[in-house]
Amino acid sequence: MELWYTETYREGTRFSMKVKGTLYHAETPYQVVDVVDTDDYGRVMLLDGLIMLTDRDEFIYHEMIAHVPMLAHPNPKKVLIIGGGDGGTLREVLRHPEVEEAHLCEIDDKVIEASKEFFPAFHSAFSDPRSRVFVEDGIAFIERSKGQYDVIIVDSTDPIGPAVELFEAPFFTKVSEALRPGGVFVQQSETVYGNADIVRDLFGQLRSVFPKVSGYMACIPTYPTGFWTFCFCSAGRDPFEAFDAERAARIEARGLRYYNADLHRGAFALPTFVRQVVRGE
Numbered sequence: 075m076e077l078w079y080t081e082t083y084r085e086g087t088r089f090s091m092k093v094k095g096t097l098y099h100a101e102t103p104y105q106v107v108d109v110v111d112t113d114d115y116g117r118v119m120l121l122d123g124l125i126m127l128t129d130r131d132e133f134i135y136h137e138m139i140a141h142v143p144m145l146a147h148p149n150p151k152k153v154l155i156i157g158g159g160d161g162g163t164l165r166e167v168l169r170h171p172e173v174e175e176a177h178l179c180e181i182d183d184k185v186i187e188a189s190k191e192f193f194p195a196f197h198s199a200f201s202d203p204r205s206r207v208f209v210e211d212g213i214a215f216i217e218r219s220k221g222q223y224d225v226i227i228v229d230s231t232d233p234i235g236p237a238v239e240l241f242e243a244p245f246f247t248k249v250s251e252a253l254r255p256g257g258v259f260v261q262q263s264e265t266v267y268g269n270a271d272i273v274r275d276l277f278g279q280l281r282s283v284f285p286k287v288s289g290y291m292a293c294i295p296t297y298p299t300g301f302w303t304f305c306f307c308s309a310g311r312d313p314f315e316a317f318d319a320e321r322a323a324r325i326e327a328r329g330l331r332y333y334n335a336d337l338h339r340g341a342f343a344l345p346t347f348v349r350q351v352v353r354g355e
């Protein structure tokens with residue numbers, strides 16, 4: 075008998091992976107957490123049945139959500155990740171020697187538990203002495219973190235369930251207040267295919283708070299449509315002015331497989347239909 079996992083993107087589009095078995099299942103106050111083992115993508119973490127990461131392609135998302143803001147900042151000493159309890163974004167942030175403190179604020183300790191048990195690739199993030207994990211609501215956490223961080227990254231699920239408020243202007247105002255002067259903020263911002271309204275609305279809300287907002291992209295095979303966007307926001311700093319090619323080369327040499335110095339600029343070159351959505355047209 076064959077077992078298949080299927081994520082429904084829209085009424086008429088689905089994505090399936092052949093599954094060897096289920097490794098972990100927990101129903102938490104926030105969501106359902108599963109880890110399954112698949113033929114082609116290795117272990118996969120699902121939240122409420124949606125793919126969050128797979129062994130085989132997690133490097134793409136995690137490298138791009140972390141290294142773009144980290145290398146857009148000249149000296150990122152203190153970093154906050156909201157969500158991202160799996161530790162993948164934290165692992166990438168910690169590759170930067172400038173980092174003195176990296177805080178991870180995850181609402182659901184079962185995500186952390188599942189990751190520690192089934193994804194050895196993220197272990198280094200949790201054992202690094204510079205990292206500190208807070209299990210609590212990201213909104214409450216950020217409210218008491220005024221002027222604290224050089225880089226803030228929101229590594230959330232889709233804007234449904236516990237993550238809805240993380241896609242709205244009142245939260246972005248709190249994020250802007252939690253940044254140090256010159257700080258930068260990046261959030262995963264979904265796909266434009268079939269979800270253009272969500273992305274247009276998100277960028278509109280960001281522009282109502284941040285003077286500088288740009289979109290960038292990465293190709294992530296196991297996220298809906300494979301065509302993923304991120305938003306880069308700041309009070310004025312653009313993604314390139316502080317970029318230091320030598321620093322980037324040192325990070326690349328630490329075994330990166332997607333991010334590189336050319337892509338730091340190239341990822342911001344958006345296809346026309348994506349650019350229109352990002353600009354609110």
Ligand code: AG3
Nearest residue numbers: 124125126158162229230231
């Ligand atoms: N965070 C973004 C996942 C969005 C995927 N959406 C979906 N499959 N419908 C992933 C967390 C990884 N650290």
